[in-house]
Amino acid sequence: MRMSRMYLPTLKENPAEAEIPSHQLMLRAGMMRSLTAGIYTYLPLGYRVIRKIENIVREAMDESGAQELLMPVVQNAELWKESGRWDKFGPLMIKFQDRKGRDYCLGPTHEEVITALVRNEIRSYKDMPLNLYQIQTKVRDEIRPRFGVIRGREFIMKDAYSFDADYEGLDKSYQAMYDAYTKAFADCGLDVKAVEADNGAMGGEGSHEFMVIADVGEDHVAFCNKCDYAANIEKAAAGYKKAVQEESLKDIEKVYTPKQKTIDEISSFLNIDKAKTIKSLAFLVDGEPVLVLLCGNDQLNEVKLLNYLNGEEIVQVEDEEFEKYFNSTPGFIAPVGMKKGVKILADLRVKDIVNGVTGANETDYHLINVNPERDFTADDYLDLRVVQNGDLCPVCDGRLELKSGIEVGHIFKLGTKYSESLGATYLDENGKEQLIIMGSYGIGISRLVAAAIEQHHDEKGIIWPKAIAPYQVIILALGNEEELIRVSEKIYDELSKKGIETLLDDRDERPGVKFNDADLIGIPLRITIGQKSLKNKIVEARVRRTGDEIEIPLENAIERILEVLDNIE
Template sequence: MKQSRTFIPTIREIPSDVEIISHQLLLRAGYIRHHMSGVYSYLPLAQKVLRKIENIIREEMNAIEAVEVYLPTLQQADLWEETGRWQTYGSELFSLSDRHDRQMALAPTHEEVITSLVGDEVKTYKKLPLTMYQIQTKFRDEKRPRFGLLRGREFIMKDAYSFHSTDDSLEEKYREMMEAYSRIFSRLGLEFRAVLADSGSVRGGKSHEFVALSEIGEATIALSDSSPYAANIEMAEVHSDYTKPKGSMIELEKVETADHKTIAEVASFFNVDPSNIIKTIIFHADGNMIAVLIRGDHEINETKLRKALDVNVLNLASEDEIEKALSCKVGSIGPVKLPLDIKVFADNAVMEIVNGICGANENGFHFINVNPERDFAIDNYLDLRFIKEGDRSPDGNGTIRFAKGIELGHLVKIGDTYSEAMKASFLGEDGNYQHFLMGSYAIGVSRILASIAEQYNDANGLKWPKKLAPYDIHLITINMNDEIQTNLSNDLYHLLKTYRYDILHDDRDERAGVKFADADLIGLPIRITVGKLAKDGIVEVKFRETGETVEWQKEELTEKLQSFFN
């Protein structure tokens, strides 16, 4: 491709409102352009990279006998109402109506559509298992789009869905998908980890995320320093042996604490460690008010709480609701003498507190020398806190350290969650009708583009892996008015194309410095420069990955390039 004939609008300056390196470079190198908040145009270079990413995904999906489909982006509300997600999905769902006032949505995902399709067409276990996938644009009305392609309102995703008659069949496909995902991200050259993940609203569903390790990632991963254990911190269990320390219990006492409300303020006022303070948090769990207790130096994990209580809707109670129920403000809440209809759940660490401190359910007062079980009842002790760095690894091997990551893929066993709600069933081998067992498997394709850019760059621009670069070779002619240079460039262009290299030929009438700067920004694996030594049949070759520059004769070029690319 002649560079003068394609569209690569490079930018010299870093946009002031762009936070992360991948977003900066994809904009500066002319891969994407901002359209509106969370929405981008993919320009010719980005399209070429995306096609290569998609081809790798297709090859691995086809290898495990998944078949490609293309499902409607515009979906009728009726299907979403069958599963209840029209009401529960929330404000991130793009909803609209047609001229006949029929409610519809722009698809953020396709569980309802694929379940309806298979439920209508597959009537016997003999047609199972069945796995279908697609690659298409999705829509999500993100409250705060950020980080370019990593969190947008319009994005490209691969989503696959498998249908089964038995748990064993679903488990086998889940394992195949795990292996396929590992191959995909390995072939893409990404540094990644597979981690245990939250299955969302699917109760008891097995789930994993694949994350690209990156300091700008929004996911925090708990990793063992001595084993392969890895989990999203929302899912990492805490395995600590809590025991009550020795010592006698002292009589409960109420103390005026004025305006000291936060854990830090209360700890400073009493000159104690936050670990000896009981923090009480009030939630609504499926409409019922509950109290959750946690040590002052720990943080409540709402994902664990929701799963432990097996509830669908979990929300913090408002300040007005708390004041009405307990006659005190948030900073004075405690577990002593709570209303009888409020159940109390405590993190396991609370059981080891002796003579602790908590709110007195009276503004400006706290209890000291408070002891669980003696001074208040607990309905259940549970693992409710976030794991911390330095905690014992849940698998018993080593201790936990944290890393940041970008979520690239998500696998979850959704079982009969959708098929039961939508009455999608088939005739089983035993002659009875049963609901389909399903798996859902997603990959963020546009996120991969950004993640590779995040991991492969230097101060001068992008550094694409050979298999993903939009072109193999950047051929630069220094002086397009020099007949010897243009003739050699044209000869090389046509010669290299016969060897099936994809060539970007910079034939623009620009200064050499501009061409070199653009080449580094764009980040192709090899740069071949035709300059003053063209009269001797010599070209300069630069390897983008290492920055190494060598001079090669025209006659040895193809052999050495073959060695590099193979």
């Protein structure tokens, strides 16, 4: 492509709307422009990268035996009502009516459509395993679009759905996707980590997320520094070893603690370690009062609580309702003498507290020398806290390290959630009707572009891994002398003929502009041709990532350029 004719509007300055590197660079490098919040047009350069990634993903999917199809963007409400998600997914969907007043939505995901499709075709266990996928635009009315294409309201996703006759089949399908994802991300030249994840709203059991580790990531991931344990913080468990306590139990005592409501306040007021305070949190889980106990310096992981209770919704109790539900008072609520019928759940670490501090269920009073099991009993002790940096690994004796990451892929074992609600069944070997076992597998294609930039850029611009670079080579023709043009064009033509995606910067611009644009758009290999180099009968190659400069003699230049290109990652 000749840059003199290319629609490539690069920007010298950062647009005010962008805060993170990938967003800024995608705009500056002329890859995309925004239409409205979270919705973008991909310009030619950006769209090339998207197609590169799509094709790498497509190849890995096809290789795994999955088959590509294309489902509708517009979906009818009846289908979503059938699965029960019309109301549950509700606000996340863009909904509208046709001229007859019938309800529709723009597909935020396609479990419903694919299940409705397949339930009419899969009749027998012999029709499975089956894996169908598509690469398509999804529409979600996100609560808060942000970070450019990382959380858009419209985005390109590869979504796949597997259908199996039994759970062993699902495990195989799931593993095949896990392997395909691992390959696809590696082929893109990205460092992506698979981590254990919570299934969340998607339902089912068992899932992994694929994370690009980056400073701006929206997710937090715990990694073990010794073994390969890795999990999303929503899921991550910390290892637990019973603490050895030397201290002997003292008598419980009530103390006057005026206005000392928070853990911070009470620990400094009583001059006691936060780890010895018992934090009591009052919630209504699906309307039922629950008292959660944590070590004072721990945070509650709500996902763990919900999963244990099999609940849907956690609501903090309003101040006025403490009396009604807990017979207590905000800031001084405690398990000791708690109202009967209130479920008390405690984190494992609470059990180890000796001579701890709790509220007294009475305004301005706390209890000291409180001991679990002697002074109160919990209905259960379980892992309820958010893991912290340096916690013990749950599988070995290593330590957990927290990092932030961008979720670029997520695979789920769905089980029968959708086949049940939408009635997708088959006949087994005995002629008996069975529910189809499903899995669902997503890759955020457009998000992956941004994640790749987060992982591969410097202060001058993007540094594309070769596999997803929009072009492999950029030729800078520095000047407009006849000989210089002739040589540049010749190299451009020959590289193009060899199938190398090549840009020729033939614009009437000063060298500095060309150098800077080349760096900005991140083409892996730059070939510079100017008077200086022509005089010496060479062209200059420069590798974007390493900055390595290589002088290439004009005779057999093409061969050498291909060689150099071959060695770039």
